Amino acid sequence: MTENQAATVLQILKKTLALPSWTKNKRDPFETLIVTIISQNTADTNTARAFEQLSNRFKITPEALANAELPQIEEAIKTAGLYKAKAQTIKQAATGILEKYHGSLQPILTLPLEAARNALLQFAGVGPKTADVVLLFSAQQPTVPVDTHVNRVAKRLGFVPENGDYEDVRGSLQTLFDPTDYLAVHLLLIAHGRKTCKAQRPLCGQCPVNTYCPSNGKWSKQ
Numbered sequence: 001m002t003e004n005q006a007a008t009v010l011q012i013l014k015k016t017l018a019l020p021s022w023t024k025n026k027r028d029p030f031e032t033l034i035v036t037i038i039s040q041n042t043a044d045t046n047t048a049r050a051f052e053q054l055s056n057r058f059k060i061t062p063e064a065l066a067n068a069e070l071p072q073i074e075e076a077i078k079t080a081g082l083y084k085a086k087a088q089t090i091k092q093a094a095t096g097i098l099e100k101y102h103g104s105l106q107p108i109l110t111l112p113l114e115a116a117r118n119a120l121l122q123f124a125g126v127g128p129k130t131a132d133v134v135l136l137f138s139a140q141q142p143t144v145p146v147d148t149h150v151n152r153v154a155k156r157l158g159f160v161p162e163n164g165d166y167e168d169v170r171g172s173l174q175t176l177f178d179p180t181d182y183l184a185v186h187l188l189l190i191a192h193g194r195k196t197c198k199a200q201r202p203l204c205g206q207c208p209v210n211t212y213c214p215s216n217g218k219w220s221k222q
């Protein structure tokens with residue numbers, strides 16, 4: 001797909017899908033990190049509940065969570081899937097930020113993009129998507145986090161190579177779109193994937209960008 005066609009698809013998605021209002025506010029980077037860790041393979045409602053319970057029990061700061069007992073973190077985020085592994089990641093990240101960065105993510109967030117990503121990826125359990133979400137949402141760094149919806153929809157639309165891995169997809173989207181649109185690209189591909197371009201049975205007949213999509217109707221022929 002050409003840059004012009006991709007820009008047209010993005011314009012249509014901007015007109016047909018509303019961006020959530022919270023995206024206008026810059027989010028606290030440590031809170032973003034914790035929410036994103038909790039959200040992995042977990043529905044939004046359960047993520048919100050787990051984060052609320054964690055916030056009720058602890059201050060969401062590196063110091064408080066580094067000093068918290070692991071079983072108490074586990075208990076607080078129990079509504080999220082894989083809560084034991086996530087509790088461990090949260091405690092390890094909080095401890096690392098406290099010990100290496102004096103309890104603040106700011107020194108990482110102000111690094112150039114790739115150096116900042118590498119620094120975040122040093123924390124056990126923090127993967128590329130989590131790092132990119134923190135950098136995009138809390139530091140306005142020019143990166144496109146790739147979750148399961150972004151990956152699927154971008155490939156179906158022909159934005160990125162079919163067999164591309166995480167870095168291929170991120171790189172292709174960043175080449176195709178202007179950095180000022182990276183947040184919109186991330187959020188709109190997720191929204192479109194949830195509402196229309198569903199994993200099992202995409203609703204191609206109702207899709208507002210079907211005339212531009214090389215995968216249009218592929219499922220009706222199966």
Ligand code: SF4
Nearest residue numbers: 197202204207210213
């Ligand atoms: S036409 Fe179908 S496959 Fe293409 S983006 Fe729309 S829903 Fe997805």
